[in-house]
Amino acid sequence: AQTVTQSQPEMSVQEAETVTLSCTYDTSESDYYLFWYKQPPSRQMILVIRQEAYKQQNATENRFSVNFQKAAKSFSLKISDSQLGDAAMYFCAYRSPYKLTFGKGTLLTVNP
Amino acid sequence: EPEVTQTPSHQVTQMGQEVILRCVPISNHLYFYWYRQILGQKVEFLVSFYNNEISEKSEIFDDQFSVERPDGSNFTLKIRSTKLEDSAMYFCASSTGTFLYEQYFGPGTRLTVT
Secondary structure (H helix, E strand, O other): OOEEEOOOOEEEEEOOOOEEEOOEEEOOOOOOEEEEEEEOOOOOOEEEEEEEOOOOOOOEEOOEEEEEEOOOOEEEEEEOOOOHHHOEEEEEEEEOOOOEEEOOOEEEEEEO | OOOOEEEOOEEEEOOOOOEEEEEEOOOOOOEEEEEEEOOOOOEEEEEEEEOOEEEEEOOOOOOOEEEEOOOOOOEEEEEOOOOHHHOEEEEEEEEOOOOOOOOEEOOOEEEEEO
16 A cells, blocks of 8 residues: 655745655555645645656646655655745645545645 | 535534535546545545446445435435544545546535534
8 A cells, every 4th residue: 555654744934935845655556646735724625736757857837846756755845935825734645546645744834 | 617516515413314425526527536634634535436336445435435426417425324533524526537637626525523
């Protein structure tokens, strides 16, 4: 079974600065997909970014980028130029064919 | 933009009662899912559904739970005899395919069992 570990329960960042959220996972599969979801106080789950394991190039979506290290089974999320609206719980997730397995989440606080 | 909708937004029920949580997935999606999130904890997979069959279910999804797609638009989760520990936020999601295809989540139904 796949497991996803987020070792940082909480992180904080100053507005306009950069923060990196960590995620490691365990799987025996060679092809899979990884996702970061954002959950603001409304509790709606919003996809931030996805990474295909067979692609060596790290995914980027505007201010959000990942550092994907397949051998180390590491998938960190970097948020550049942090904004107040980035404050949320962030979940790392591993995609099997029929389900997502989530980590416990990292609560990100953005300080003005 | 199409979105997944869920009703009700909040359901309060007494222990032992049956509840049905309703979801309307995005219309051209083929795969449907239920997840739950106990307050302060991670989101947990319950079940996935495709072609009118369960594709995969977790150990949480025991005989108390069932899913159904009663018509072409709704997707329901039934809990037959609720327990206090069933209190959680329940999220429905849908996708056009597996793996790379994004799962779109609904806003959730908060279930409170008293």
